[in-house]
Amino acid sequence: MPIKIPDQLPAHEVLVREGVSVMDERTARRQDIRPLQIGLLNLMPNKIRTETQFARLIGATPLQVELTLVRIGNHKAKNTPEEHLITFYQTWEEVKDRRFDGFIVTGAPIELLPYEEVTYWEELTRILDWTATNVHSSFYICWGAMAAARHFHQVPKYTLDKKAFGVFRHxxxxxxxPYLAGFSDDFAIPVSRWTEVRKADIPGDAGLDLLMESDVTGPCLLAEATGNRLYMFNHIEYDSTSLKEEYDRDVAAGTAIEVPHGYYPDDDPSRKPLNRWRSHAHLLFGNWINQVYQTTPYDLEEVGRDLRLAS
Structure with missing residues (x-):
């Protein structure tokens, strides 16, 4: 069954063109099932691009999914039209009384800032705490994963001497x-960050399992049974051209940047890059959605009920 998103959302046309099944409101109501409620807290500056990337992966599942786009309330986006935000997004304050089967927190290009200097850090910490009581399973991406690992487990981040940039074997x-069902023994994942978390800092008594790692770029995916949390420190959701656009932007700005590792054929930026991670991206998100479906309560009001009563 397909993903349910507004007909006017720019991602709608893109996904239909790519063959992803998208459901309208009338068809969704006709099916006698409860769709999975997935929220996406989009912290990336190009929100339209990012929401399409995640909708593409979520929409590949055979289950019916309803996607809710969420934004930080006190932060003004510079790269997304205000009309788009008003039309398609809700602030966290507007959804905080809801329950979600799954909730995704994206990365953000602010990783060199200390966490406490991020303008919306206080609101984000409230959101992270809220996921413990109102979300069945959370999926944190790149900076969002680093922020969550710091908040829940005091895992520090470190600035790199040079940007980890390219497609690396993991x-x-x-x-x-269950999150890696069907995965190869090793696989390629895009990496684009100036900071890292280190394996030695992952607390051994916190129930965190290191599912994926790279000898070059370190930890990639952590799973935490408590709270059904996944921490993905890289950009497995990236489009085929995402790294190219970052590289071209930096070159045009005169920023010192190396050709992204393992991305262009023969490391030649004049050639078309090959997408070597698409299948594993779909597999990971499909496995996550399946786990959410298998374990979430049918009555959404039961999500986090015991924790809410205890607080």
């Missing part, structure tokens, strides 16, 4: 994990 550490 190792499957847990073939029996």
């Amino acid at each position: 190792r499957n550490n847990a073939p029996a994990s």
